[in-house]
Amino acid sequence: MSVGRAISHESAEAHVTGKALYTDDLTTRYPGVLHAWPVQVPEARARIEALVIDEALKVEGVVAVLTKDDVPGENDVGAGRRDEPLFPDEVVYWGQAVSWVLAETEEAAKLGAQKVRVEVTPLSAILSMDQAIEAESFHTEPGRIERGDVEEALKSLPYVADGELYIGGQEHFYLETHAAIAHADEAGGVHVESSTQHPSETQEIVARVLGVPKNQVVVQSLRMGGAFGGKEVQANPWAAIAAIGCAKTGRPVRVRLDRLRDFTMTGKRHPFLGRYRVGFDGDGRILAFDAAIYSDGGWSLDLSAPVLHRALFHADNAYFLEHVRVVGRVCKTNTTSHTAFRGFGGPQGMLVIEDAIDRVARTLGLAPHVVRERNFYREGHTTHYEQRVEQADRIARIWTELRESSDFDARFAEIEAFNSIHDDVKRGIAITPVKFGISFTATYYNQAGALVLVYRDGSVQVSHGGTEMGQGLHTKMLQVAAHALGLPLERVRLMPTRTDKVPNTSATAASSGSDLNGAAVKHACDQLRERLGQIAGRMLDAHPDEITFEDGMVFRRDLSGEAIAFADVVDKAYLERVQLSASGFYRTPGIHFDAAAGRGKPFHYFAYGAAVTEIELDALTGMYRFVRVDILHDVGDSLSPLVDLGQVEGGFAQGLGWLTQEELWWAPDGRLATANASTYKLPSVGELPEVFNVRLLARATEPGAIYGSKAVGEPPLMLAISGREAIRHAVASFAAPGQPVELAVPATAEQTYWAIERAKKLLARGGPRDERASTNVGQTRAAE
Ligand code: MTE
Numbered sequence: 001m002s003v004g005r006a007i008s009h010e011s012a013e014a015h016v017t018g019k020a021l022y023t024d025d026l027t028t029r030y031p032g033v034l035h036a037w038p039v040q041v042p043e044a045r046a047r048i049e050a051l052v053i054d055e056a057l058k059v060e061g062v063v064a065v066l067t068k069d070d071v072p073g074e075n076d077v078g079a080g081r082r083d084e085p086l087f088p089d090e091v092v093y094w095g096q097a098v099s100w101v102l103a104e105t106e107e108a109a110k111l112g113a114q115k116v117r118v119e120v121t122p123l124s125a126i127l128s129m130d131q132a133i134e135a136e137s138f139h140t141e142p143g144r145i146e147r148g149d150v151e152e153a154l155k156s157l158p159y160v161a162d163g164e165l166y167i168g169g170q171e172h173f174y175l176e177t178h179a180a181i182a183h184a185d186e187a188g189g190v191h192v193e194s195s196t197q198h199p200s201e202t203q204e205i206v207a208r209v210l211g212v213p214k215n216q217v218v219v220q221s222l223r224m225g226g227a228f229g230g231k232e233v234q235a236n237p238w239a240a241i242a243a244i245g246c247a248k249t250g251r252p253v254r255v256r257l258d259r260l261r262d263f264t265m266t267g268k269r270h271p272f273l274g275r276y277r278v279g280f281d282g283d284g285r286i287l288a289f290d291a292a293i294y295s296d297g298g299w300s301l302d303l304s305a306p307v308l309h310r311a312l313f314h315a316d317n318a319y320f321l322e323h324v325r326v327v328g329r330v331c332k333t334n335t336t337s338h339t340a341f342r343g344f345g346g347p348q349g350m351l352v353i354e355d356a357i358d359r360v361a362r363t364l365g366l367a368p369h370v371v372r373e374r375n376f377y378r379e380g381h382t383t384h385y386e387q388r389v390e391q392a393d394r395i396a397r398i399w400t401e402l403r404e405s406s407d408f409d410a411r412f413a414e415i416e417a418f419n420s421i422h423d424d425v426k427r428g429i430a431i432t433p434v435k436f437g438i439s440f441t442a443t444y445y446n447q448a449g450a451l452v453l454v455y456r457d458g459s460v461q462v463s464h465g466g467t468e469m470g471q472g473l474h475t476k477m478l479q480v481a482a483h484a485l486g487l488p489l490e491r492v493r494l495m496p497t498r499t500d501k502v503p504n505t506s507a508t509a510a511s512s513g514s515d516l517n518g519a520a521v522k523h524a525c526d527q528l529r530e531r532l533g534q535i536a537g538r539m540l541d542a543h544p545d546e547i548t549f550e551d552g553m554v555f556r557r558d559l560s561g562e563a564i565a566f567a568d569v570v571d572k573a574y575l576e577r578v579q580l581s582a583s584g585f586y587r588t589p590g591i592h593f594d595a596a597a598g599r600g601k602p603f604h605y606f607a608y609g610a611a612v613t614e615i616e617l618d619a620l621t622g623m624y625r626f627v628r629v630d631i632l633h634d635v636g637d638s639l640s641p642l643v644d645l646g647q648v649e650g651g652f653a654q655g656l657g658w659l660t661q662e663e664l665w666w667a668p669d670g671r672l673a674t675a676n677a678s679t680y681k682l683p684s685v686g687e688l689p690e691v692f693n694v695r696l697l698a699r700a701t702e703p704g705a706i707y708g709s710k711a712v713g714e715p716p717l718m719l720a721i722s723g724r725e726a727i728r729h730a731v732a733s734f735a736a737p738g739q740p741v742e743l744a745v746p747a748t749a750e751q752t753y754w755a756i757e758r759a760k761k762l763l764a765r766g767g768p769r770d771e772r773a774s775t776n777v778g779q780t781r782a783a784e
């Protein structure tokens with residue numbers, strides 16, 4: 001049995017020994033390779049008046065300086081909308097590249113780039129969402145999902161609270177920065193090595209800038225040293241530069257961004273601004289939720305529209321909201337173009353409702369977890385876009401199991417008691433749920449292909465359309481293929497992802513890599529097994545249906561008669577001229593969405609989970625540490641439990657970093673001031689919880705997905721919301737009853753300190769009412 005076995009990542013050993021190859025490692029395999037370096041302009045917005053390259057060309061080792069005139073095809077790399085000129089006439093964010101220098105060495109390319117003279121006229125820039133809203137600078141028309149009558153409901157409910165929440169962005173900080181190498185093949189086509197999550201789109205963009213048909217371009221994505229959404233569309237420009245350089249010089253060209261370039265030239269998780277009104281009854285039941293959310297899209301559209309939509313789709317998290325209106329819009333600003341990042345807008349949408357829930361709880365003097373569970377989806381409920389919440393009982397089941405296994409109730413009581421007698425040290429604990437929709441919301445994306453080759457000795461090669469970024473997709477695909485063919489894992493080899501093996505693939509994203517590619521791999525293997533079953537039936541004198549394949553052997557299911565080796569069946573099939581390769585295909589059934597109406601079934605199913613986080617806070621400094629985390633997460637019947645545990649732990653840690661430590665600072669001139677590891681604080685081992693208990697939900701078969709499993713890549717990130725709420729719990733011990741507790745995102749130590757000071761000040765002044773006007777914090781009223 002290969003599926004469900006706890007095995008290590010297929011490249012684990014290569015990762016730790018350094019044997020694993022990444023795109024840039026291939027550079028040495030291309031004799032005569034040229035190195036590319038960008039010419040960046042230090043203005044948030046400026047018109048380019050002149051670009052003078054003569055001096056650069058005189059630098060020893062410089063071979064060419066690429067400008068607009070060198071683009072054989074179209075000068076645009078926008079993946080959806082064509083709004084990304086590769087060589088721009090106007091600079092629209094600080095550090096944008098306007099030209100690239102190619103040289104014999106990276107050093108020479110850097111020197112050359114310094115010698116390119118760019119004359120610009122600075123123009124006024126929009127550097128925040130507030131400015132964009134004021135100036136009506138948007139990438140999109142408003143999107144909305146609505147159910148019931150929010151206005152009427154808000155009028156009739158006894159309680160209404162409102163709030164505003166600014167949510168910070170996040171740098172992907174994949175260990176491997178962006179990289180691409182292009183070289184010409186003998187037929188005049190181009191072969192591109194790219195650290196991309198979406199080889200087919202990289203192929204499309206390279207073909208576009210070269211002005212050639214796609215069959216002239218082959219893209220290979222060997223593996224990525226992390227991607228997290230940052231290489232879903234943003235790998236394309238670098239591949240395009242390499243390909244254009246290659247077309248101009250006839251030599252291989254390598255592009256690799258160093259950390260500073262990667263930070264300043266690529267997009268991040270979208271910052272969001274959420275404003276909401278929430279109407280509820282005296283028991284804390286939310287009956288109306290009205291939210292307006294804005295995201296900062298940066299300079300180009302990129303994936304901002306579907307990211308915003310996923311935020312709208314997840315504005316409910318795990319809660320049934322009867323009357324809802326969520327409206328969202330993407331701001332256009334002069335900053336890097338923000339892009340996919342693990343959760344894809346879902347985390348931001350969920351933060352808004354979780355913020356509202358806390359406000360409801362504080363208003364009524366109820367514990368937040370009580371308000372949370374009173375609002376859970378139950379069997380038969382539908383979401384605000386009218387998708388039935390199947391397996392809704394899992395929310396309560398996970399919640400109850402986790403509350404018990406983490407001893408939540410007793411610890412909550414202890415912490416309340418502790419806080420009542422301690423002034424300088426406070427503790428906090430919170431439990432929060434996650435419900436996350438699985439599928440690309442662009443329905444056509446939910447398809448995948450695979451190619452399985454069986455050689456005459458019975459060994460197998462598997463290609464599929466997904467890419468490996470450390471998440472363990474290749475490991476799972478190995479397990480699926482071995483399982484489906486009844487082979488030991490060693491007989492199966494996973495091949496690097498290439499566009500000439502499987503065409504027209506979707507990005508490996510939306511956590512659906514193993515759902516989609518796994519089903520395609522299985523489809524190919526099933527065909528092979530069917531063909532081989534016929535042969536084996538004849539060899540074993542049995543009906544093909546009575547034949548079973550297991551551990552490299554083929555025998556009758558009732559174990560009567562002999563067992564023959566898989567390889568012998570294969571050889572016999574070969575001699576009988578039976579095809580020993582198969583391509584597989586899968587499309588997710590039953591999903592659809594009408595964007596205009598805001599109705600449909602965009603998700604194949606939901607992934608669920610919950611987490612309890614406990615923190616301890618030094619109230620004098622705002623510094624805190626994570627004492628203990630307990631997680632119970634639903635991955636269906638895990639395809640690969642070790643891989644899944646790693647995904648849950650890693651996703652949680654990444655979410656915790658976003659919500660508590662990672663802070664992006666843009667200087668007033670639009671420059672990113674936190675553009676390296678020295679200024680941008682990543683969570684490290686020291687900040688991880690001292691006790692970290694992660695369990696996968698048992699008895700959790702998902703009937704609609706590959707071998708009963710569920711997607712795992714993104715959902716656990718949002719479990720980290722429990723960390724933010726735990727900090728809020730500790731801060732709340734300084735607040736008067738009924739008073740909202742505001743906490744910044746990220747809730748850095750500094751921001752936590754200010755939250756405590758705010759709470760203390762409010763308390764001293766006798767409650768929230770006096771503070772309303774001066775701090776513009778959300779206000780709470782009892783209507784009658
Ligand atoms: N895990 C690792 N180690 N590295 C990554 O880059 N990306 C995440 C998640 N887990 C990522 C990761 C994101 S954003 C997604 S969408 C999924 O993996 C994509 O892979 P999957 O669909 O195979 O789960």
Ligand code: MOS
Pocket residue numbers: 197228229230232340341342343344508509510511714
């Ligand atoms: Mo993941 S953000 O869907 O690449």
